[in-house]
Amino acid sequence: MVKTLAQTGTSAMAAAMRQINPDVVAAYPITPQTAIVEEFSQMVADGAVKAELVQVESEHSAMSACIGASAAGSRVMTATSSAGLALMWEVLYVAAGCRTPVIMPMVNRALSAPINIHCDHSDSMGARDAGWIQIFSENAQEAYDNLLQAVRIGEHKDVRLPAMVMMDGFITSHAIERFDILDDGEAAKFVGDYEAINPLLDVDNPVTHGPFDLFDYYFEHKRGQAEAMNHVKDVALKVAQEYAAVSGRQYGLFKTYQLKDAEVAVVVLSSTAGTARTVVNKLRAAGVKAGLLVPRLFRPFPALEIAESLSHLKAIAVMDRSDSFSTLGGPLFIETSHALYDLGKNIPTVDYIFGLGGRDTGPDQIEEVYSDLQDIVNTGKVKELVNYIGVRE
C-alpha cells in the first residue's frame, strides 16, 4: 500500500535508504546531507535496518570503505554534499574503475571558497567526469523515486557503475513536502537482492581487485567503463518502466513541459524547474509559446534525445547553477550546445548562471530569461552568450 508522507527531502532519501536496506553504510556528516545519515543512524540504532554502519573519520574514508565493502560482496551506500564530495574526488574514480556500484544520495551545496552551506551544483558538476551515473531530482518525491531506481541501474549487470542521486540543498533537502513512498514489501521486491560479482569474501575463490595496469591493459579497462556508461540510458528507461508499474510515476531521461509547440525554452536542473514551470504557465496565458526541459540523467548525458526534443525551437536558454570557469558557461550549457551542434542544429543558445551559493532565483528572473529569448527570436541577435543573473555586477 502506498504511504503518503509530509516530510523533508532528507527524510525522503532516508526512507528510500531504509527500504533499499543496504548491507553497509559508511558516511561522514556534512551540511546539508547530515540529516539523511542522522535519520539512518537512528534506524540502525532501532534495529529497523540491517546495515553495518561505519562512522568514518572523513568522506575520503567513507568512499574508501564503500569500495572495500562493495568489493567484499555487499550492497553499499553513503551520502554526502559539497566539500565531502570534493574530498572523495580521488576515490570516486576508484569506485567507478573498480566497478563497485556504490549508491550515494548527494545533497547539492556550493564549494568553498568562500565557504557557503547553501545550494548550487558545483559539487556534483565537479565530479561529472568521475565515471559515476548522475541523476538529478526536482523535489522530494523524485529524490525518493530516483534513489530506488539508481540501485537497479547501477547494479545492473550491463552497467556495474556507482550512482549518485542529487537534490538541492536546503531548498529540497530541508523543506517539508508531500510525497508518496512504496509499500516496504513492494520496494524490497523492486530493488531485489544484491548480486555480488567475484566478492572478496568468497575466500575459496581468491580474486585480486584493483590491480596495477600498465599501458597494455589500462586503456581496455577504461574502454570497458565507457561501454558500461553507454548501456545506462537503456537500462534507466527499462528500470523506469518497471518502476512506473509499481509506483504509477513515469520517469524518462528528462522531463519536458509545454515543449512540443514551444518557440523558446529553458533547460534547467532540479528544484528551479518548479519555479520555471510557473513562469511557463504565466507566459502561456499571455500567449508566449514558452517551454521547459529538465534533465534527469546528467551522466551519461542523453545528448541526442535532448537535442531532438529542442530541435524545433527558435531560441534556447540553459540555466546553470554552477560555473565551469572556462569562460564558456556552465556544464549544462556546454553539454546542451554540443548536443545541438552534433544534431546539426544552429539554434541560438545562451547560458544563464544563477543561484550560486543558494542565491534565491524567483519567477521574475526566469521571466527575464524568457524575455531575452524572445528578443533573440525577434532580432536574430545574441547579445551575450554567457550571462549571470541575480547578481550584483
Added chain:
Amino acid sequence: MASLKDIARQKPRLASGHRLCPGCGASIAVNQVLHAINYPVVVTSATGCLEVSTTPFPYTSWEVPFIHSAFENAAATISGVEAAYNSLKRQGKISKDIKFLAFGGDGGTYDIGFQALSGAVERGHDFLYICYDNGAYMNTGIQRSGATPVGAATTTAPPGKESYGKVQRRKDITQIMAAHQIPYTAQASVSYWKDLMRKVEKAMEIEGPKFINVLSPCPRGWRSIDGQSISLAKEAVLSCFWPLYEVEDGNKWKVNVKPREEQKTPVAEWFKKQGRFKHLFKPGNEQVLENIQAEIDDQWQRLLAKEAASPKEQ
C-alpha cells in the same frame, strides 16, 4: 607455532614471480605474516612497491582475496571489507571465520594514510595492520617520509653544503598507535622471523584493531647490498635503533630483545653498511652521529622505563 619444516611445506599465499627487488624486505615480511595466519584472510595494500610489484595485470601473486584501492586508504578499505563481513555474517550469508589484513609502507602509514589508520582503529574494526617500514617513499624513488631516520639521504632531503640529509627525527608511529589504546601494538623485524610470526599469531587471536610495524630493508633506498638485508635488519635491532617490543591495551609494554652490552652495535656501525648515511662519515658530521647515538640511547631507556612501569602480569 609451526616448525620451520612445516612452514616450508605450506603453500605460500604470496606466490613467487612477483617483481619486488632482490633483498626487498616487503615480500619477506608478507610471507612471514601470511605463514603465521591459519585462517582464511582478505588482504588489502596501500599503493606502493608491494602493490605494484604483486599485481601487474593480468598477473597476481596473491593466492588470497586481495584489494588495492589507493595510497592513503588501506585502513579505510579494510574497514569496509570487515563491515561487509560483519553484516553478511549477521545475516547468515557467511559462516566462515575470516581475518582481515592491511599492508602499507611507511609513506602509506606514517604520512598519507595516517588519518585513515587512526580512524579505523578508533572505530575498533577487527583487523591487523602491518606497516612495512623501509624509511622512505621507495616506490617513487626514495623521497623522505615521516619514517626516514635523522641523517639519511633521500632524493628530497639530500645532503648538501647546508644539510646533512634529513634533519628531523622520525615519527614514532608504533608508540602513536599504542597511544590509541588498541588491544595490540608491536614492533618487529624481518630478521627475527620467529618473533614476528609469534606476534602475528598472537594478534590473530585478539579481537579488535592490531598494529605491527615491521622493519623492512630496501637495498635501493638504503644503498645497501641486497644479500645483507636480513643481517642489516638484525643490526637495526641490536643497535637499539629498532627495538622489538609489544604493547597490550596501550599500557602493558614488553621489550622482546634486549641486546647485552657486548652485543650492542653502535649505530655508526650499522650506518656504515648503508650508502644513505655515507655523508655522515665525512669530516664535520661527527656531532651529528653523536647526537643520533645519544637520541637512540635515550629512546631505548625511555622504552625500558615504560616496560618497568607496566602493570605486572597476574
